[in-house]
Amino acid sequence: MTATTPIAAPGSAIGRVSGPSLWARLSQGSTVPILLVLAVIFVIWYAFTIYLNARWQFQVFDRAGAEFTAWEFIVGTMSQDRPVLPAPHQVAVELWNTIVGQNITSRRSLVYHAWITLSATLLGFLMGTLLGMGLAVLIVHNRATDRSLMPWIIASQTVPILAIAPMVVVVLASIGMTGLVPKALISTYLSFFPVVVGMVKGLRSPEFLQLDLLRTYSASRWQAFWKLRFPSSLPYLFTSMKVGVAASLVGAIVGELPTGAAGGLGARLLAGSYYGQTVQIWSALFMAAALSATLILLVGLVQRIVLARMGGQP
Incomplete structure (x- = not known):
């Protein structure tokens, strides 16, 4: 006689396969x-x-x-x-009171100050990205520009931004330019460098055989740029843009410090340091960190969408 394996009834303990907890x-x-x-x-x-x-x-x-x-x-x-150091719950209460408990048009609202800083950040990031992409194209397609301009671009980042920001603000104020533009230019100064480096690396990423194949098809340099170099540079570009948008936010905040601006996260930090309001300082720092993380996530989202539509790996 052969032994038969009992068939467990549905729902019984034997018939259920225990999954991971x-x-x-x-x-x-x-x-x-x-x-x-x-x-x-x-x-x-x-x-x-x-x-x-x-x-x-x-x-x-x-x-x-x-x-x-x-x-x-x-x-x-x-x-x-x-x-001297506020507790986490003190910072959380301050964030709640200044974000939820205040009208967004009030000067006591962190949303109001964050929007002022964000406007300068986005403008500076846009100008820095366009400037960085333009310089990268010149560097890749012109050997003289590569040898003459690239060292100066690298050397420009050795100057501390805290030394440059007051000079930019004072010079532009002397010709009547105040408010958004000086802060945006400081953001541009910090954000264009990673875009230049990343874009140059990306434009030079195609292999020699790929470029040689386009030459056999009599493709012009413009066609090689749009068909091969630019698509190959997009992953590098978006990665550098994530660094650039965070640097742009730092530039906007630093640009608000020497101006004594009435609004912005930098002005919020400055006022907190003047009056010893450390809880206010830490809440502004957390707001800036959240703003930076949000901008980086948005750049990453755009990267996934663009690369997916181009058929590449996001």
Whole structure:
């Protein structure tokens, strides 16, 4: 007699195939590592908040002449009005109050200041990208330009932006140009360099055999540029644009510092440093970081769409 294998009824424990648990699925991805890193950052942040604010808190209790417990001391270091290092929850409350709790047209709103900085960032990024692409095309197609211009482009980035920004603002103000344009030009100065380097690398990425094949078809330099060089440079271009848009935001913020502008994240940072409002400084920094991350994600989204429509790998 041969033994027969019993057939499990539908829904029975034997018939069900147990899949990986929720924790196993999360562990295989990037969710758990990211959460662990964030948890470590918050623990370190809170620890330094207690350490850096402890001196002032000791003085507060000494002047009051009151006894205190360890818990009261810890709570006190995390609830100071002008702490040396604000606690994460203080920054979160400030972000909520200045983003959600204020009208976006109010000067107390971070959205209002972020929009002023964003307008200069986008204008500077646009000018820097166009300038960088134009210089890259000249460098690749003209050997004299490559030898004469490229060293100066590299040398231009050795000058600290903090030294250039005040001069740009003062010179342009003397001829009546204030507001958006000076900040945009400073953003252009920082954003064009990565675009030049990336675009030159991309335009030179086609192999010699590919270029030789186009010559056999009697393709002109213009046709070789549009049919081969430019499509090959797009991955390099978008990668450099991600760096350029972040640098453009930095340039816009730096450009707002020497002007004493009435609006912008740079003006928000400057006002916070004048009056010792460290919570305001940190909230503006977080807003700038969120703005930079959003711009980089948007450039990445455009990259995926463009490369997918061209049939390439996004």
